[in-house]
Amino acid sequence: MALLIDGKKISSEIKEELKTEVGRLKEEGISVCLAVIQVGDDPASTVYVGNKKKACAYIGIESRSYRLPEEVSQEELLGLIGDLNRDDSVDGILVQLPVPAHLNEKEIIRAIAPGKDVDGFHPENVGALSIGEEGFVSCTPAGIIQLLKRSGITIEGKECVVVGRSNIVGKPMAMLLLKENGTVTVCHSRTRNLSQVCRRADILVAAVGKPRFFDDSYVKEGTVVIDVGIHRGEDGKLCGDVDTEKVSRIVSAITPVPGGVGPMTIAMLMNNCVEAARRKRSS
Numbered sequence: 275m276a277l278l279i280d281g282k283k284i285s286s287e288i289k290e291e292l293k294t295e296v297g298r299l300k301e302e303g304i305s306v307c308l309a310v311i312q313v314g315d316d317p318a319s320t321v322y323v324g325n326k327k328k329a330c331a332y333i334g335i336e337s338r339s340y341r342l343p344e345e346v347s348q349e350e351l352l353g354l355i356g357d358l359n360r361d362d363s364v365d366g367i368l369v370q371l372p373v374p375a376h377l378n379e380k381e382i383i384r385a386i387a388p389g390k391d392v393d394g395f396h397p398e399n400v401g402a403l404s405i406g407e408e409g410f411v412s413c414t415p416a417g418i419i420q421l422l423k424r425s426g427i428t429i430e431g432k433e434c435v436v437v438g439r440s441n442i443v444g445k446p447m448a449m450l451l452l453k454e455n456g457t458v459t460v461c462h463s464r465t466r467n468l469s470q471v472c473r474r475a476d477i478l479v480a481a482v483g484k485p486r487f488f489d490d491s492y493v494k495e496g497t498v499v500i501d502v503g504i505h506r507g508e509d510g511k512l513c514g515d516v517d518t519e520k521v522s523r524i525v526s527a528i529t530p531v532p533g534g535v536g537p538m539t540i541a542m543l544m545n546n547c548v549e550a551a552r553r554k555r556s557s
């Protein structure tokens with residue numbers, strides 16, 4: 275049976291480390307503050323924002339909430355982001371996505387100062403990752419690297435197959451695995467013979483957004499499977515992009531859903547906030 279990679283435990287370890295560091299920064303007179311902007315009252319977004327604020331409170335990061343009405347204009351939202359960019363007491367700015375359809379998401383992401391873009395979505399941070407320079411990295415793929423490293427799984431020299439090429443998961447995941455000296459293949463909806471390509475993987479990252487899409491025909495013995503997907507089934511239970519029951523019989527390690535990649539995303543967001551404050555110390 276496969277080893278279950280415990281994202282809950284690893285994310286708790288990271289949060290404890292960050293809590294200690296935030297305490298130390300406070301002693302040096304450096305506080306950490308995250309501004310969270312939510313537009314409208316989508317229940318899922320409210321839950322995500324609530325979880326982020328809870329994690330901030332636990333670690334000792336101040337979180338400031340800005341709840342804007344559903345019908346807020348692009349100008350008003352950009353105005354708020356501009357104010358927060360100029361506010362030296364704010365280290366990180368996060369706009370909870372998705373925003374309502376009348377707003378321009380790309381423009382919103384670009385409006386956040388790259389040095390406060392703790393989600394790592396600004397083109398400057400994305401570019402920095404691709405040329406190996408310092409910058410904020412998208413939290414989910416950054417969390418996956420931590421999951422692998424802290425589970426003692428070597429990336430260097432491994433065949434890594436990433437299925438999904440989104441800007442927030444697939445593409446930055448591929449760049450990070452490459453940075454760790456993996457041999458990386460990126461697959462998407464036009465990839466031919468997908469299961470055959472996936473079976474080459476020593477490390478398979480499944481991020482297609484389709485419940486239980488990957489069965490045992492996509493893996494070989496010894497593969498490490500990272501299941502990024504998160505779905506609520508008709509039975510009310512959460513499941514991932516991978517059919518865990520079938521795949522676990524073959525592979526060497528797998529992340530569960532829930533309790534795998536999910537908790538790591540918030541831990542890495544917290545890490546990015548602390549990183550923003552660390553930079554204040556060195557500047």
Ligand code: NDP
Binds near residue numbers: 438503536539
């Ligand atoms: P997107 O919908 O943005 O991207 C999905 C990707 O999968 C696309 O690149 C698409 O290809 C590819 N794809 C879709 N169908 C197939 C197929 N049949 N064969 C091969 N490739 C396919 O999703 P995200 O990257 O945002 O998220 C992926 C999953 O991860 C979702 O379930 C999401 O909920 C979850 N997620 C979980 C997080 C967490 O913290 N646990 C955080 C972020 C996401 P193409 O580009 O060709 O269309």
